[in-house]
Amino acid sequence: MTATLLILAIVVITALAFDFTNGFHDTANAMATSIATGALKPFTAVAISAALNLVGAFLSVNVAATVAKGIVNLDSYNLSSATDGENLLIVVFTGLIGGIFWNLFTWLLGLPSSSSHALFGGLIGAAFAAMGTGGVAWSSIMGKIIVPALASPVIAALVSATATALVYWVTNTIPDKTKNEHFRHGQIVTACLVSLAHGAGDAQKTMGVIFLALVAAGEAVSDQRIPTWVIVACAVTIAAGTLSGGWRVIRTLGKGLVEIESPQGMAAEATSAAIILTSAAGGMALSTTHVSTGSIMGTGIGKKGAEVRWGVAMRMVSAWLITIPCAAAVGFASWWVATGVSAATTTTVGVIVDFIILIAMAVIMVIRARMNPVDASNVNDEWDADAESVDSSLEPKTPAAVANEGAVATAAAASTINDPASPAPQAKNL
Structure with missing residues (x-):
């Protein structure tokens, strides 16, 4: 196996790893409200979502073409040159590292950040490091990524608020119990549509990245169709990632943002499916x-008397605003690590060093998540009104919270002193 093919193999594995994180990070988009309202049991929900993500990935390759040709400026590379092809492979690889890092970090916090923008940010940072401003297809990024990123949540919120208000107005004479029961059935249908839409959109982004790597390695030409094996591999991987759960993000969207009822859940999912599929x-x-x-x-806006937790919402928006810059910074740094090591040895060694660093980062974040686990057994527990993420231990404590903890500890100590049945304090060996 040549060095280029070895690097290509590592890039494909890394791309599928990103696809897997995309699956478990974004399961919440389809199933959080159905799980929160009890329309579907947690494991049933993620299993259905996984199956429909698999199906959705085969619906179209239009988004894959956008990713393959609309982020990195291919005109900056002479793809008939082995050196330029290898450089493009490193750009794709280090861009993927930026996307995976941001996916795992926001998953740890339970923040529903965009996997797509994490990937785009990583690729932008790596392409900029490799070729400067000319390495990035800025016009395509502005029209097909930045503008939709700013407009889509606003449009979705307005449409969903209108749909929610309309639903409650039309059904205002129906008892809540009956209404919720019927809308739970509708939720299952709309949640399935969102899962289908996610597969149709997000799996293709990894297809586009792998195709870009194949072009860089000389194994494909830029105007040919995405190979079937790439479509199948990405479809299966995103489905497997979805099946793994992503419970931390599900909890935030289902319980942390709005206390949601079935009519609201159906309105939200129907809105999401319509916009994403279009x-x-x-x-x-x-x-x-x-x-x-x-x-x-x-x-939450459309239902009278509903409460939106704006602290959680603002935390999400903040994560959205910094997703592309942060992922780009990691992609940029990863490119310099790979090429810096390569300057003293070979390109293959630089890629392997970056790959080891990526694995180490992933292991650290998974271990940290296990210290405060979220799974099917507690995903629907009541949300702490003062918390802004699923892992409050990672949040800075306010002075009031610190004072409250001190008061609780003082009260507990006083209770122990005043209770004659309490054991005497033990001396500690220093």
């Missing part, structure tokens, strides 16, 4: 996360 058909790389989160927020 954009996928047009080749627009829309963020499923932005659309779904905007739709859920809209249900």
